Amino acid sequence: MLPRFGRILIRLAATALLSLSATAPAIAQASAPAAATPAARKPAPPKLAPLKLNDPLPIGPQVRVGKLANGLTWYVQPNRKPENKLELRLVVKAGSILEDEDQRGLAHFTEHMAFNGSRNFKKHELVSYLQSTGVKFGADLNAYTGFDETVYILPVPSEKKQDVDKAFLVLQDWAQGLTLNDADIDKERDIILEELRLGKGAGDRMQKVLMPKIYNGSRYAERLPIGQEDTLRNFKPDALRRFYRDWYRPDLMAVVVVGDIAPAEAEKLIKKHFDGLKNPPQERPRNYATIPARTDAEALVVTDREAGPAGILIRYPVQPFQERETVGGYREQLVEALFSGMLNARLQELAQLPNPPFLGASSALGRLTPRYRSYNAAASLAGGGATAAIDALVQENERARRYGFTAAELERVKKTMMRTYARAWNERDKTDSSVHADELMRNFLEGESIPGIDAEYRYVTELGPGIGLDEINAYARATIPADSGKLVIYTGPSQAKGDAGAALPTGPELLAAVAAAERSEVRAHDEKAVAGTLMDKPPVPGRIVASSLDAHLGLTRLTLSNGVKVILKPTTFRNDQVLMSAARFGGQSLFDDQDMFSARYADTIVAAMGLKDFSPLDLRKVLAGKAAAVNAGLGSNTDVVAGAAGAADIETMLQMAWLKFAGVRRDEDLYKSFIGKQMELARNRQSQPGALFGDTLVATLYGNNPRAPRALRPEDIARIDLDRAIAIYRQRFSSAKDLTFILVGSFDVEAIKPLLATYLGSLPTPAIPTAYRDLGLRPVKGVVKREVKSGLEDKSTVSLTFTGPAEVTEMEELRLSALTEVMNIRIIDVLREKLGLIYGGGMEGSMTRVPYAHYTVGVTLPTGPKNVDKVLQATFAEIERVRSQGPDQGDLDKVKANWLQTYRKSLQENGYWLAVLQTSLTEGTDPGTILSFDKEVQSLSVADLKRTAQRYLTPENYVQVVLNPETAAPAAARVPASAP
Structure with missing residues (x-):
């Protein structure tokens, strides 16, 4: 996979999503006028020699990488976010795939035993000690076992040398100091069996049928990390000790150290604690399981009474994959990400149709294991069932393969990608140590390159503009399978729950539907032009009529001419993040019982229909490359506005906030699409064991009060009225009366003031009720x-x-x-x-x-x-x-x-x-x-x-x-x- 800002950020750019809340950072950003702070300016990389595509991707200067004489690999990266904290990892290239027949589940069991006694820590002493230093079990201190790896996660404070040294001792004991005595092993069986029980359900039952087909009969299908119940109950302790002895060895290990520590000190501690580890005299070969290529077409229908929403997966032949290690390889993955972003944007458009073929869909190359990937098309089904979803998925892929994409589509996804990298560069000194640690782990486990964000930003800015439409379209033709073996999977409830009550498909019907869709005639994508900006012109601005400074908290308090108030808290915590919030009393409590479902959904219905003159899809196009999102909603007792933006996109965020008060875009087709999805989700929820449990808990707690906060049922969804929902939203968001907007983040107070006066100072503020209503909802007594x-x-x-x-x-x-x-x-x-x-x-x-x-x-x-x-x-x-x-x-x-x-x-x-x-x-x-x-x-x-x-x-x-x-x-x- 790509490095941190290649794998994670390109994925975000490819999906081009803005999923923001009042307390979450923007995930994609772009240049914008006005109020940009110095921290948000586009970086100017130094002049360097031209890039050569066959040059290897370097290990960046931000990290030191080494190997001890015993073969253990180590990584050290100094980082001061957060201060006085270290992120330590012990990474072992050994997981469930290596288990012998009498060890099914013992890779995971070994991981559990790491917390149950070792050479230097008695049983329970380790967790207790770490908790005393502020490390929380489960939330901070943790571990996981996969098919091919086991990873131990240990974040520790770094103020005290003795705590740091003891933390390295913990890693040393995990590596080769576990006691693994019989009594402790037997005691842990009950806990593991409870974990196994917790994972049981429809997903587990269906997975047992699916795994042999998904992994095409390979060893992966037989080695789920949780293991087999019979083995966990009855294995001999020597089988677990054998796994630990065979596979916990330094030539299969890495120690990762990221955080607030001098690199020389970290290296010293690594050598002190790990130089003495020994490899076994007769090493078992560490082989990786192969997955055979599929050459034929096959279909599988797997259902369960308690299954989640029905879905379709079309998996094309699995292909061996190795991380690309050159600059040219990095460029190839930029092409892949741009392609995926455009194709999936088209699938999102289909999900917005009045009668959508699916609730949601995706199509792209995906990783199955670190060494294999395949092209996949997947969808969650709507009322039209499997055939409609297959038609849409296959035909949209075929449309892209035959006709490619448009220049406008490529321009939008490029904007998002470019700005995403710019934000990553802006935040290069404010990135959490845990993010860096995960990247270094992937380098060890998967070969992901680690050139550093300076190099990656250079690659995308120099290579990205040269990626043209012809190249993208050629990539689509070469990548989207035209005629190949495939596995078609239908999963879902054992009884279809669509409006039409459609019968479950059969395997032959699935294959016939795919074949028919492949033969269908398709036309080129029709790209609709949209406006380039949210607003033709700014509103007539208001004025700042009062200002005060709270030096103690670093706040600036403003009062605007329309009565709206603002609290500003400029910070340097992030270089490219601004968060916004406003709340007042009111909300759903103001509306009577007959309106409670329309009130509960009013904000999401309005948002589903778009903003101003823009549908949601048009809005996404207008905002391409920007990081700005605003939600306005009705809570139980409050009206809330929440927003987030990059430092360069504050004006866009404020424009969106202004438009939330400017009216509602009524779109009956989008409303029908939204309600249809909610109805499908509500129907499906009823088959889940937790649904009746949750409903009973709420009903018991509140004595069957109809205003109790329970999940909605299909009959509740049916009571929602579009025009009443719009009226409720307008009633609450036709006025900004009594709202105080709070902005926290990377901005300059003086630079932002004109924008606040323009967009918040011009909001309408007619009189509306701004107090909640106590509905008398009380829990039972006794x-x-x-x-x-x-x-x-x-x-x-x-x-x-x-x-x-x-x-x-x-x-x-x-x-x-x-x-x-x-x-x-x-x-x-x-x-x-x-x-x-x-x-x-x-x-x-x-x-x-x-x-x-x-x-x-x-x-x-x-x-x-x-x-x-x-x-x-x-x-x-x-x-x-x-x-x-x-x-x-x-x-x-x-x-x-x-x-x-x-x-x-x-x-x-x-x-x-x-x-x-x-x-x-x-x-x-x-x-x-x-x-x-x-x-x-x-x-x-x-x-x-x-x-x-x-x-x-x-x-x-x-x-x-x-x-x-x-x-x-x-x-x-x-x-x-x-x-x-």
Whole structure:
């Protein structure tokens, strides 16, 4: 794959999506007029010798790469985002594909055992120690096992030398110091089996049928990392020790060190801890499984009663693939990304039709394993079923193969790609260490090149403009399969749920549909011209009538002539990111029961129909190469505007915000398309075991109140009215009255002021209600217990919900959060590690002042049906323990350490500041506490949390809902493969 900004950023450029929220950065950006800060200017790379396509891609100067005498590879990259933090990885080129027949699942089991005792850390000592340094198990400290690799992830603070040295000792023990004693292995079996149970369901049942075909009979189909239940229950401990001895060896390992550390110090620690590792005297060859090429056409229909949305996959022959290592190879992948971006944009257009052939689709070359890839076309099905989706997929591919693309399409996707790279270059010193660590891991595992963003930005700016339409179209002709062997797969519910109630397809019907689509006549793509800008001219500007400075928090507060207020927080946390938020009271609460579904969907319906005179597809074209997105929506009790942009696209973001108040584009065809998709999703949800469980939980908690926040059903969707939804949106967003817009990020205050006056100062502000309405929605009181029987697998879920009124203060919220965190430590320690009753799950707590002051604490614990009573008993025992004794001081200290680390990092994030400032307005809290959070954390005591537990975890008032299975699980249905 491509390096970080080649693989990840090109993928984003190819899809040309803007998926932004008030706390998420823009993913694609472009040049724009006005208000650009110096940080957002287009970089001017130094003059260098001309690029030669046959030159090898270099290892960039940002990273040091070496190899010890024993064959261990190491990477060191200094990086100060975040400060005082190290991202460490131990990467082993050994996964489930290497398991012997008596080791099915033991690669993954070995990974688990890395946390269960080693040469320098006794059982449970490792996790406890790391938690004491602020590392959170699961969220920070983690590991995973794949087919071909096992990776251990260890982020650690770097302020103290002894902590850093001990972290390297942890990696050393993982590499060759695990104790793997019989008792610990047997104890871990229950946890692994619970993880296996958690993964069971329709997807697992169907996967067992699909895998042999997807991997064309190769070893990959037989070596899923989770393994086989019988093996996990009965394997001999020596089989696990044999896997560890054979494959955990330095010539198959890499140590990755990225973060706030001197490179020389990192290299010294690597040599100290890993020079002594030994390879086994008789090394087993590390072979990679081959996947045979498919030469014939085959079809497979795999269904399940509990399956998710129906889908089609057409997989063309699998091809061996090796990372391209030259500048010319990098250019080839730019061509590939441009091609994929244009083709998938066309498929998105089809999904917007009034009666779309599919809900969504994609078509591109995709990786199956690090060494194989294939051309794939896939779609999630709409009401028209499999034939309509196959027709559209195959014909759109054939259209591109025969006629290619247009100059306008290529220009748009190039703009996005170019600006995406510019943003990556702008953020080169603000990229998180974890991103760099992942890139270095891919270099070791897959051969992905690591030239660095300076080189990559040069490649795209010098090579990109020379990629012409003729070359792209020639690539399309050569890449899109015209006549080849293929595997056609239909997956979905065992009963079709479309409006027409279409029968399930058969294998021969699928192949016949593909063959017919391949023979169809297609015309060249009809490219519709669109306007080049969002607005013909800016609105008549308002004025800034008041301004004040909050030096303590670095805020500028403005009042505009229309009454709209603005809070500005310029930062240097990112070089090319601006986030925006505004909220006021109102929202869905203002509308009566007969309008509740139209109100709930009003904003998404309006957004689905476009903006101003632009359909969503036209809007995407207008915004090509820009990073700006704005959403306006109705929450339960608030009206919210959220936006994000690159520093060069602030004006575009503000224009979009202005247009959100300027009216609604009514498009009945797009509305029908949107509602059809929602209806299909709602129908399909009803077959999921979790649906009945979730609906029962909400209904029980709120006494069947119709305004309870449950998922919508098909009959609810049918009650939505287009014109009423538009009227509701207009009612709330015809006025910006009482809105305060908060902007945080990389901008200059003086440069942005004229734009604020123009676009926010000219918003209409007629009088509208700006207060929420308390609908009287309250949870039940007392102890209420329900059982739900749904699902075919032998799995259960226990849910406990504690609710009640509360005196909400910032410190009280902090105490409740701390309580749930220490309870999660106990849940993992007792229910998982000691009793083996669960694999995951935990407790969450929250408080809110609106519409009334109250708290909610929820506990969710997946387990086996036979263990439900044990889980309940153990959970309530831990609740009683914390109520009577309070938490252990050590557990509270672990929570504090993690919070303080997270806090220091969050202080350097735009999204954190935006959230705190927005909360201060809607909740009436003091934003200044953002600077004293550490002192508040340090003040928490065991006695505080004991009182908090007594107040909120009351055994006299909770709702208990347990999900149990219906019957034994049947095998997935399958229509055998067929020839045409």
